């Protein structure tokens with residue numbers, strides 16, 4: 001997904017991973033034509049991609065209102081909707097009008113509703129919360145991006161943090177949440193330890209019921225069940241051609257996610273011309289003592305995690321939150337298997353298995369031993385389906401029995 005990324009920000013939070021990029025980024029005027037050209041080019045190359053480009057920062061509401069409207073209009077023309085991520089400190093009536101006109105989903109970045117919980121960000125909390133409520137009143141269904149730090153999600157703070165989340169949901173009209181591990185290059189003491197991060201994730205996951213759309217918990221369940229359209233940190237990200245985050249900067253140049261690669265050293269516009277799997281291929285085979293992921297049961301889900309949070313700040317290593325990921329995956333797996341003991345999940349199949357394969361694993365019974373399918377049989381079935389891919393029409397089958405019962409169904413190439 002591409003994002004329109006003016007790097008400048010009015011808050012300049014002390015932990016922001018863009019501090020280095022910001023220090024080195026040349027101050028440049030916004031080149032609206034180049035940015036719109038990049039949006040159109042991206043759409044031409046990947047028209048099937050459903051996610052509209054996101055206006056992201058720094059703080060995108062620092063853009064002149066005229067430019068902001070041009071970008072929203074260009075994205076709306078191509079995708080029929082738009083999206084923005086903002087700290088919600090600069091919103092005024094003109095923005096609300098634009099958001100309604102261009103069907104904008106508005107994500108607000110906020111780590112707590114008290115100065116203590118929101119220490120990593122700052123800003124006028126009364127104004128931010130007022131703006132979130134106004135988004136609700138204007139039927140703009142705001143979502144929250146919440147970063148987990150020692151200041152808000154440690155064991156001692158968790159109860160107040162939980163109250164903040166439940167308040168935002170019940171009283172401010174927040175419809176969905178994304179919880180992200182805080183990463184700081186300069187002040188790693190602000191981060192949660194892997195154990196503390198796991199505790200916070202576990203408690204949030206356990207709250208995630210009654211249809212709550214909380215990321216990354218829903219996405220972890222999705223991956224285990226064979227659906228991999230998920231958040232970037234589980235996609236085996238290439239730091240030199242980040243595919244989930246393809247920023248277009250104010251001057252129209254393109255680069256990588258500012259969390260990693262050369263961006264973390266202040267070089268913004270150095271992007272490889274194609275994506276490589278080199279980092280994940282090496283991590284897959286590299287022993288754990290060398291900060292690789294060899295033999296990890298959850299490799300098909302995690303693939304080493306975000307290179308921006310790699311051990312020692314070296315993107316080649318796996319994420320330093322490995323312990324938190326692994327324990328969280330285990331916690332989720334136990335929950336699913338307590339309900340469906342006979343199910344085989346992606347990690348059982350040791351691959352990013354298709355949803356159809358996972359679902360067929362509980363064909364006969366969810367729990368009876370004699371109703372359990374054989375994992376070898378499942379793997380073979382999936383391999384066979386893969387080999388047949390593209391050879392049959394959608395809905396077609398290579399099953400001889402099905403063919404016998406449906407002789408009328410056309411084969412590819414036959415009228």
Ligand code: SF4
Pocket residue numbers: 232233234237238239242243244245257258259260305306307308309
């Ligand atoms: S560096 Fe991390 S945050 Fe950035 S796109 Fe890659 S996985 Fe996502």
Ligand code: SF4
Pocket residue numbers: 292293294296297298299302303304305318319322323325326
């Ligand atoms: S959980 Fe840890 S070892 Fe397993 S894939 Fe993720 S980072 Fe690698």
